[in-house]
Amino acid sequence: MKLTKEQVLTISKGDQEIADFITGLLVIIDQQAKRIKQLEARVHELERQLGQNSNNSSKPPTSDGLRKPTHLRQAGGKKGAPKGHPGHTLRFCSKPDEVVTHTLEACSRCASLLTTTTYETRQVFDLPAPRVRVTEHRAQLACCSACGLEQRADFPAHVKAPTQYGDGFTAWTAYLHAYQMLPLERIAALFEDLTGLRPSEATLLSMLGRMHRQLEQAEQDIRKILFQKPLVHADETGVRVKEKLHWMHTVCTSDYTWLAIHDRRGSKGMNALGQLPFYLGTVVHDCFTSYFVNEYRFTHALCNAHLLRECKGIAEHDRHQWAASMMELLQESWQLAREYRQWEKPIPAEVVDAICSHYDEILKDAPYEWAKISKGKTKSKSENLAVRLAKYKPEILRFLWDAHTPFDNNQAERELRMVKVKQKISGCFRTLEGATQFARMRSVISTLIKQKLAVLPALVSSLSGQLRFG
Template identity: 50%
Template sequence: MKFTAEQVMTISKGDAEIASFITLLLEQNAKLEDQVCKLEERNNQLEARVKELERQLGSKSNNSSKPPSSDGLRKPKSLRIPGGKKGGKPGHEGTTLRFVDHPNTIQRHTVQTCTCCQIALGDSTVLREERRQVFDLVPVQMQVIEHRVERKRCSHCGTLNEGVFPVGVDAPTQYGEQVKAFMVYLNIHQLLPVERIQQLLRDLTGHSPSEATILTHMGNLHEALAPVEAIIREQLIQSDVLHADETGMRVQGKLQWMHTATNARLTLYGIHEKRGYLGMNAMNVLPQYAGIVVHDCWASYFKDLYRFEHALCGAHLLRECQGVIDYDGQAWAEMMKALLQKACHEAKQARNLGGVSTLDQQQMAQAYDEILLQGEAENPDSPCLPTEAKRGRKAKSKAQNLLARFSLYKTEILRFLYDPRVPFDNNQAERDIRMVKVKLKISGAFRTQEGAEQFARIRGFISTLRKQNLNLLQSLTQVTRGQFSFQL
């Protein structure tokens, strides 16, 4: 039985000892109730902490924003819907070897004697020939071109005349433009470290350029590509849609960020010590751009100083929905994931037909709003992650933050439904930035700031060449000779 203060006063008039005892019981009961409340609060905190640790431990590339490289040896689960067809896609060109009409060498294997009676067949008529062709490499040799300059004395006036060496022939011995282009190709495109380039050339040709020779040429090519990079930047600014992303790099032992602005035909990279808008602005693309930028939901892209429209990456949202499904068990996330996958499929099917029909757009937008209502019902306003001894606004859960993002950026998330130019995801930028991470895995870090800047510019040029199906070695050789003309 629990006594009120008035009841205690009434009892105290009759018996002071009983009243004193009841008062003591009430004080002890109040202490116990306070202790129980604290234990309940602590238990809620620990449960929330355990839940968050389980989420962190189980976060992979398919249910969070973590990259696939963080999955270790585990094979990540794909979130794509199977197309139902096996084999290559329509229009895919195979790589089967084809017979050539004019082989370099023909080796004839004649029949000398009959296998039955051992009679010589030298004069017998050839009835038919069966052909088989072997494609193989010839031994690689370094071609040495010697330049000789004549000196002649004029018989009339006695003046000594001397010929002129070609432009670029500056030393008694040096490597030619094609060797230099090949070294750049190996380092920037194939991502071979300098020491391994030396080993490869030694094994192939018997010659091994010094580290200084390779690095000097990298610097020369970096300077020669400055006008080409300016053209790429200007063309990106004029494009309707571009993709943006960034990733961390180690430069001189410190964390810096490799930014990229890219589309299906052009690639531009830039290295900067900041990840946010300062690093983005240093590339000098986004501050001048007025089209549509596809990106993740990194807050710096939403700065007021930018004039472009936004399109959020659907692949990131699918992974985060999967995380809420795995660790929060909320139905709205499963529904939103299914809707985005369906919308992505229909947008791809309708792209060649001018885009998704108005009716389908309205139906999907309505379904989107209904899912948001379901999410609000599953996530009341009170935060479900209590904080310990902290003032100010309490932290929200992952599910609440994701729901708020879907509510705030509905137009940006569904832009691919209304504009056929806009893709569902930001895979273009992620593909272009992936090789930067491979470079980091191979070399670990850039030893100098100059090396990082050289890699960014030359890699952007090589990526652009590949997108436009231009010959890499030939183009790099032309840049080295000062003969490259970039036509878009």
């Protein structure tokens, strides 16, 4: 409340002492009003942070605790396995390893002799007790009868010690480490329970190092194939290496995965790893600013799942109608795109134009709602999102006119989720070498899984250089 000196003197009836007192009170009231406004903004932001979860922000699902989960996904209308799914029913084996016949002695009612007609068959599938198979290699020692030279036959190249673990142990160690996500201590304990032999941690690390070297060519095959793909997904997530923050980067498709570790998240890390700077197709990502650096020549497609979560958070916390309308438009647009893709037809141009026009109309309403919270230089969450939606409109709506562009970046997020699982089970990586080994092994294993290839036999074959892709 601001009053002129004349107004203050009028109120105080000309008494200067009362006028000075009133002026002082007005200054205090003005200061308190400004402070109250600052505190209200602070409370508003803290309430926003307390209300954030995996459905209205970028927080991971693991941070939700025991809260009942809700999802932005729309129901597909079907339950159970898709039509034509082969299922996993245990089938009868035509050549059982053992047959046990259960006979009848006499009739259970009158004790007369029985005539055998047929059998009812049931089969039990079970795992035999594992046992270690020991192969002894003997190199002949002989002496030349003519010159007296003592000689020895050569051992195979992979037999280097008087006693050692074979390829099966190495493959199983990589399998348990990078697929089942077990730490080394539990891997050793499992081997001891199954076989009675407990490899030391140093031995297990040596096995992982050997597997890492043998998978180098397979990893290069994956990288070359990804360069040739017209569209890839990219993302990164933080991991701890020696208690320092590093970043696990991924570039992947529905059938190939590549992971790599670096101590930087942005363009410095991407450039050092060398996959994205030379890629010329379409990259689906989450609008991280480093993807938009000038030297990158790929086409951008943004993850709408991230935008939906942000719109939901603003609609819930700030009660902004434009964010709710934008969320509804994106969901309906994706549903429409899915229907046309099932019909193998493009969305009509007039429909795409109508969606784009509605998109712009929604954003026109946004500035009026920003003013309710953001009047200073600092932009609100709502304003930042609206600016991003306006700036990257073609990249956000690309799925409407490009049938090969997905709606979200879930493919990359699924790859990185396994990195988080590894970290939760085993803790942080103790060395950068260990993180690098895990990244390569996980890349190959994830690719094998996507291509429906048996992981363990493939890892065994990689030790003899027989695993290749493409």
